Amino acid sequence: MAYFGLFTLLATQSVVIGATFPDKTITEWSVNMYNHLRATGEDENIIFSPLSIALAMGVMELGAQGSTLKEIRHSMGYDGLINGEEISFLKDISNMISAEKSQYVMKIANSLFVQDGFHINDEFLQMMKKCLNAEVHHVDFSQNVAVTNYINKWVENYTNSLLKDLVSPRDFDAATHLALINAVYFKGNWKSQFRPENTRTFSFTKDDESEVQIPMMYQQGEFYYGEFSDGSNEAGGIYQVLELPYETDDLSMFLVLSRQEVPLATLEPLLKPQLIEEWANSVKKQKVEVYLPRFTVEQEIDLKDIFKALGVNEIFIRDANLTAMSDKKELFLSKVVHKSFIEVNEEGTEAAAASGITAISRMAVLYPQIIVDHPFLFFVRSKISGLIMFMGRVMHPETMNTSGHDFEEL
Ligand SMILES: *[C@@H]1O[C@H](CO)[C@@H](O)[C@H](O)[C@H]1NC(C)=O
Ligand SMILES: *[C@@H]1O[C@H](CO)[C@@H](O)[C@H](O)[C@H]1NC(C)=O
Ligand SMILES: *[C@@H]1O[C@H](CO)[C@@H](O)[C@H](O)[C@H]1NC(C)=O
Numbered sequence: 001m002a003y004f005g006l007f008t009l010l011a012t013q014s015v016v017i018g019a020t021f022p023d024k025t026i027t028e029w030s031v032n033m034y035n036h037l038r039a040t041g042e043d044e045n046i047i048f049s050p051l052s053i054a055l056a057m058g059v060m061e062l063g064a065q066g067s068t069l070k071e072i073r074h075s076m077g078y079d080g081l082i083n084g085e086e087i088s089f090l091k092d093i094s095n096m097i098s099a100e101k102s103q104y105v106m107k108i109a110n111s112l113f114v115q116d117g118f119h120i121n122d123e124f125l126q127m128m129k130k131c132l133n134a135e136v137h138h139v140d141f142s143q144n145v146a147v148t149n150y151i152n153k154w155v156e157n158y159t160n161s162l163l164k165d166l167v168s169p170r171d172f173d174a175a176t177h178l179a180l181i182n183a184v185y186f187k188g189n190w191k192s193q194f195r196p197e198n199t200r201t202f203s204f205t206k207d208d209e210s211e212v213q214i215p216m217m218y219q220q221g222e223f224y225y226g227e228f229s230d231g232s233n234e235a236g237g238i239y240q241v242l243e244l245p246y247e248t249d250d251l252s253m254f255l256v257l258s259r260q261e262v263p264l265a266t267l268e269p270l271l272k273p274q275l276i277e278e279w280a281n282s283v284k285k286q287k288v289e290v291y292l293p294r295f296t297v298e299q300e301i302d303l304k305d306i307f308k309a310l311g312v313n314e315i316f317i318r319d320a321n322l323t324a325m326s327d328k329k330e331l332f333l334s335k336v337v338h339k340s341f342i343e344v345n346e347e348g349t350e351a352a353a354a355s356g357i358t359a360i361s362r363m364a365v366l367y368p369q370i371i372v373d374h375p376f377l378f379f380v381r382s383k384i385s386g387l388i389m390f391m392g393r394v395m396h397p398e399t400m401n402t403s404g405h406d407f408e409e410l
Contacts, residue, residue: 025077026050027273029310030391036309037301038268038393043207045399047299047392049184049340051093052108056182056303056338058090059112059134060315062127063325068314075311091131098133103248104188106389109158111135113151114326115177124325141176144169151181159185159341166300166339178322179335182303186380186390187343188246188253194219194292194346204293204397205374207263212398215294216373217346223290224283225368230258230270239267241279242290242370250384253344254279255292256377257370264375264393271377276388280381287367293397294345303336342380342390 030050037046054076061072073079078086097106112128114120116138128134137154139147148169155166162185172179194217202216224243231237238259245252256279258267304316314320320332380390 024273024277024386026054027276027386027388028077029075030388031271031273031276032310033306034271034391035268036306040305043395045297045299045393045395047297047340047342047390048301048338049186049390051387051389052110052182052184052340053303053338054086055090055094055108055110055132055134056180056336057312058087058132059110059128059180060333061087062131063112063124063322064315064320065323066321068321069324071314072312075307087131094131094133101248104186104246104251105160107159107162107183107185108133109155109163109181109183111137111154111181113137113139113141113147113179113181114331116140118177118326118328118331120326121324141172141179142174144172147172151179155181155183155339159183163298163339163341167337171335171337176334177331178333179337180333181337183337183339183341185341188248188251188380189347191245191247191249192219192221192223196346199294199346202291202293202373205260206395207265207375212396214397217292217294218290220287220289220367222285223288224252224285225288225370226279226283227368228279228282230262230267232262232266240368240370241283242288243280243283244290244292250382251380251389252383253378253380255370255372257372258374258376260374264377264395267377268393276379276381277386280383280386289367289369291369291371291373292344293372293394295394295397296341296343297392297394298339298341299392300337300339303338304333307336340390340392342392 027050033048033050034046037048057072057076061069064072076086097108110132111134114136120136125136128136137150139150141147148167148171151167152165155163163183166181166183198218199215200218201213203211204214205211226241227238228241229237230239239262240257242255242257243252244255256267258264308316315322315333318330318332322331325331375393375395377393378390379388379392381388
């Protein structure tokens with residue numbers, strides 16, 4: 001087949017540069033970012049896209065020079081690379097994402113919005129377009145309502161109307177000169193789909209022990225699955241990890257689930273780049289019964305605080321060296337907004353690889369069961385390159401019905 005998916009190509013690419021591209025470092029700041037969101041966001045759902053954020057930072061790298069550039073590269077873990085090497089990698093990713101595919105839909109809108117009157121260097125504009133498929137738009141931030149409409153329309157157009165109302169007038173004022181907007185939508189088809197007729201209403205127990213009714217999908221099949229110890233003695237200290245492959249083989253979603261009586265907060269501190277590797281390497285193909293909520297999760301993140309926490313400061317201050325972007329002084333980044341959206345449902349383009357059993361039974365446990373009826377972690381990862389496309393957690397599944405699917409109450 002002549003089809004080359006994003007990560008098939010990434011794999012090909014990794015033959016050339018994979019040995020040096022620090023996907024491990026990206027995993028590292030992703031975990032740091034997750035921890036930061038967890039610490040500041042109380043018990044909310046979380047989702048962000050490390051891949052897309054790396055592309056957004058690529059824009060700032062192209063515009064930065066001197067100590068500002070050095071700081072970004074250091075914080076992103078690019079110190080070990082030759083200058084600009086990461087840009088060629090990001091360029092490949094960006095090209096592959098914008099190519100049309102049937103197995104999954106991924107839309108990334110990545111652009112700078114600059115105050116009218118700031119001249120932007122042509123070379124920077126060309127590099128943005130060529131390397132990162134990103135654009136520069138001139139706006140008048142003092143007209144904050146008009147700017148908001150403009151940016152939201154732009155994002156909507158780039159994401160086939162899937163991401164709406166990204167920014168609000170509160171985000172801008174006359175002091176804003178530069179805003180970076182990064183939005184990403186993803187929907188993949190499962191390699192082995194869930195049959196809609198097997199979806200039932202289930203109780204989901206939150207960490208505060210309240211319950212909500214959610215649509216629970218079901219299937220039994222061969223998946224990569226593992227049980228791991230969290231080091232506690234209680235009930236063997238076991239938690240479960242399941243890898244659900246997307247149709248484009250090299251991409252899969254990992255679900256990490258604590259025992260029913262254990263809040264996710266006891267599992268989260270374990271999260272480390274090495275552990276993610278270990279999960280990915282240790283899960284074994286076996287027959288598993290899977291109960292997974294149908295869910296949609298989206299989150300809008302002001303990346304400024306998070307970047308600061310990761311050590312990126314200079315681009316946000318008056319002394320920022322953005323001379324590759326514009327000769328004009330006093331240009332610095334005021335706002336970085338990142339929004340991710342991911343949808344998980346039964347769909348696949350092929351009928352499920354038939355497993356005759358359709359009845360749901362929690363009694364006869366013939367195979368390992370993973371019943372995702374309480375808060376869980378998830379991430380979408382390339383098997384081959386190890387790059388993480390999305391990372392997050394689901395604490396409140398009932399807030400995830402933005403896609404408007406109905407389901408039968410059975
Ligand atoms: C920005 O960095 C470049 C390259 O190091 C340097 O030549 C230039 O003087 C710096 N400009 C400012 C305004 O700091
Ligand atoms: C809308 O998005 C498409 C790409 O999805 C782009 O080619 C086009 O220029 C965009 N239109 C506007 C008005 O931004
Ligand atoms: C689910 O979506 C509907 C409209 O699509 C909305 O009215 C309802 O409040 C949503 N439920 C929750 C719990 O968010």
